[in-house]
Amino acid sequence: MLATQLYKKGFDDIVIIEHNPRIGMKIKVSGGGKCNVTNEEVSEDNYLGESNFVKNVLLSYTPRELLDFLNKRKVYPSIRSLGQYFCKKSADEVINALEVGISKKAFLLSRKVLSIEKNENYSIHTDKGVIQAQHLVIATGSNAYPQVGGSDIGLSLAKNLGHTYTSFSPVLVGWTVQKEQFWMKDLSGLSTYVSIDVGHKKLFGELLFAHKGISGPAVLSASLYWKKGLVYIDFLAKASLKETFSQKKKQVSTQMGLPKRLSKLLLESIKLKDKSVEDLNGQDWEKLELLKAYPMSPAGNFGLKKAEACIGGVHTDEVDSNSMESKLHDKLYFLGEVLDVTGELGGYNFQWAFASAVVCASALEKSLIKENV
Incomplete structure (x- = not known):
């Protein structure tokens, strides 16, 4: 979602590092393959996390705005019981909608991030070489569903950059x-x-x-x-x-x-x-x-392999909810489940991921415009 928003505004000097052979693997298996993408009613009360932080992010991007975004890309989720919105055909609808307009060259697939160094820029060490970036966004999720690539790499990277966190534990699980x-x-x-x-x-x-x-x-x-x-x-x-x-x-x-x-x-x-x-x-x-x-x-x-999410993550008092930017390092951002925010069952975690991405995209857009003036 972050890359989609930035590409839409003409910012195309972006790479997405993904250790799976394709993006959106967790989206693909969610909701029984239909992706419970959001909920009709969403508020900070549906989340574990610092309530003011969560509220500020959620107010920036509502379920209606997410549904409008998907509708414009010919995806029309239908509402089921308890206000839950699911894809009509499959979760691939959401994945395809997110890929619209992004160059295939932006996706660095099957690439594992090993470590990050902060110097003048950010040096991202992967198993296939080093990538230099002026801005770095960590949106690695949690280690729920390790069979499709869930891991706690985001916490290790955050720790190396001086951030504190609470270790992940499985929730939304039997x-x-x-x-x-x-x-x-x-x-x-x-x-x-x-x-x-x-x-x-x-x-x-x-x-x-x-x-x-x-x-x-x-x-x-x-x-x-x-x-x-x-x-x-x-x-x-x-x-x-x-x-x-x-x-x-x-x-x-x-x-x-x-x-x-x-x-x-x-x-x-x-x-x-x-x-x-x-x-x-x-x-x-x-x-x-x-x-x-x-x-x-x-x-x-039932453990991580059956868990739909995890509690824990990077502590939100070290992140600005108006931009998702680190308070410890300029041009470092955290999104989604890697943060210490977890939603209830029913589309809340996807809404959180998308909302935090849109907040970050807006902040990055302003930063990039300022840098290019």
Whole structure:
């Protein structure tokens, strides 16, 4: 996006160093290959990071502006549930739109960056030689999805240039389970609508039971905010307990509104024998309350290969949100996920990447004009 914006303004002395054989590999695999490119509603509340920094960048480039940009390039993402915009055909639509107008010579593909030196300019050492640059933009992402090239090289480069950072950790990822919840593994492939309380957040969506534990949109969203400890799952998220079990003559299991196998194992896990609602005593009702706030401590997560993003990154107090320029070095910039800003599931991380790129492009344009006067 940065190069696209600058090329549009006539600045073509740009190279894009990419260690993959083509650009946009993470875009290509995102959203099940359809790329959840943005969300209808985006604010700093959808992100972990310094809120004022995030807000300032997001206000500079809205989802509507991103959609207009794509529409002008014949890409028309469609809105789905929860305000999420996906490509109609494939993520290649977004990649192709970003490549429009950029010379093929600008792309230095299959080239690995080894180190960077700051002298009069920036010396970028790669496995195929050294590149000199007056301006340097580090937009290397995180080490989520290492199978398509995700790495923490950006943090190493930032450190060498004097910046501080928080190491990456996988988020937007499924959870493994403790022994007490091994019964969940027997439900692999089954899904149900839940809410999950984690810290100060309540997240809604589908929970998917998997061989390793639990996944699905609700879990992935909750994983962004989880720190070691308990979370609480509401398996009856669509109604209150009294509303759910309103028919006194019927069995508890038939009124839960859940797949039969899940109802059976849930009742076993809370040690409640299936019976008619009218036969429930006070202690039974206390056990049923656990279905609205089922406590569990995830054992861990599915790891970087399954994570859609990472928390951590270059500390934003060392970067100017009006330009994305380093406060330590002139003409050094940081964009996207390499910064210590992470969005929720639902297109927020792409919106952050594009917004930060546009902010940087605007600042670079002004700098380049000033230099050429």
